[in-house]
Amino acid sequence: MAAGLTGLLRWYAEMGVDIAVDDAPHDRFAESRASIGVRADMRGLAAAPPETIEISRRVMREPGTALPPEAIAASAWDQAAAAQSLGDLRERLSRFEGCGLKATATRLVFGDGNPSADVMFVGEAPGADEDREGVPFVGRAGQLLDKMLASIGLDRGKVYIANVVPWRPPGNRTPTPLETAACLPFTRRQIELVDPKILVCLGAASAQTLLGGKEGVMRMRGRWFAYPAGNTEIRALAMLHPAFLLRQPAHKKLAWQDLRMLAKEMNTYRPTPVGSCP
Numbered sequence: 170m171a172a173g174l175t176g177l178l179r180w181y182a183e184m185g186v187d188i189a190v191d192d193a194p195h196d197r198f199a200e201s202r203a204s205i206g207v208r209a210d211m212r213g214l215a216a217a218p219p220e221t222i223e224i225s226r227r228v229m230r231e232p233g234t235a236l237p238p239e240a241i242a243a244s245a246w247d248q249a250a251a252a253q254s255l256g257d258l259r260e261r262l263s264r265f266e267g268c269g270l271k272a273t274a275t276r277l278v279f280g281d282g283n284p285s286a287d288v289m290f291v292g293e294a295p296g297a298d299e300d301r302e303g304v305p306f307v308g309r310a311g312q313l314l315d316k317m318l319a320s321i322g323l324d325r326g327k328v329y330i331a332n333v334v335p336w337r338p339p340g341n342r343t344p345t346p347l348e349t350a351a352c353l354p355f356t357r358r359q360i361e362l363v364d365p366k367i368l369v370c371l372g373a374a375s376a377q378t379l380l381g382g383k384e385g386v387m388r389m390r391g392r393w394f395a396y397p398a399g400n401t402e403i404r405a406l407a408m409l410h411p412a413f414l415l416r417q418p419a420h421k422k423l424a425w426q427d428l429r430m431l432a433k434e435m436n437t438y439r440p441t442p443v444g445s446c447p
């Protein structure tokens with residue numbers, strides 16, 4: 170009996186079921202069958218052009234067909250572009266149905282810190298602690314990130330923190346390229362709205378998604394990139410992810426080199442005083 174229960178728990182953990190969210194079980198399949206009609210009309214298409222809405226409606230009428238990726242992408246870009254503030258963006262993202270991770274996550278983990286910060290950090294995806302609290306980087310990796318920030322005189326009041334994917338992937342797996350791509354319009358708009366002077370990509374998923382290329386983060390770290398933002402470019406740095414540093418503490422020395430690069434750039438950066446332009 171005990172061995173059976175242990176086996177069941179192990180199987181749950183391997184499948185990514187590592188938190189109990191309620192006392193009583195729910196039949197999620199029955200719930201989603203009942204809500205399919207409602208959800209089909211709530212796929213965040215309010216601001217999409219009429220042709221996009223029509224394509225989506227046509228596809229949604231066919232039983233068993235999913236929304237085509239082009240319609241999801243069009244809807245995501247429209248929704249993100251229409252957001253005029255971080256609160257508005259968060260609201261639109263919470264109604265967006267184009268990323269499957271939303272179905273298994275407990276909460277949307279949008280962002281934390283100072284929305285007017287000069288430095289913005291973007292990680293990969295929430296883990297179990299973040300999923301429970303709805304705040305990015307609050308687990309062990311987050312505690313290490315806080316220490317890394319403190320080592321160069323920063324804290325969450327001085328930086329803004331987000332992820333390339335705002336919902337926890339089951340079992341903390343890496344988000345797939347499709348999941349990251351589905352959320353990308355929202356991540357890009359979030360960066361645009363925060364408008365930082367410096368962008369720091371934590372880990373490979375963030376660096377590859379936002380800075381392009383297929384190089385591993387070991388090759389990307391320690392170098393400055395240009396992140397295109399409207400008519401200008403933001404200085405961007407790739408760094409090792411704190412979760413990786415927890416597993417490979419010997420690499421902390423590389424992270425320290427990158428933090429010093431960041432501190433140096435922050436000290437060199439001088440905002441243009443208001444009214445000084447001719």
Ligand code: URA
Nearest residue numbers: 292293294295305306
């Ligand atoms: N790892 C991330 O990339 N983001 C979080 O929010 C937590 C852990």
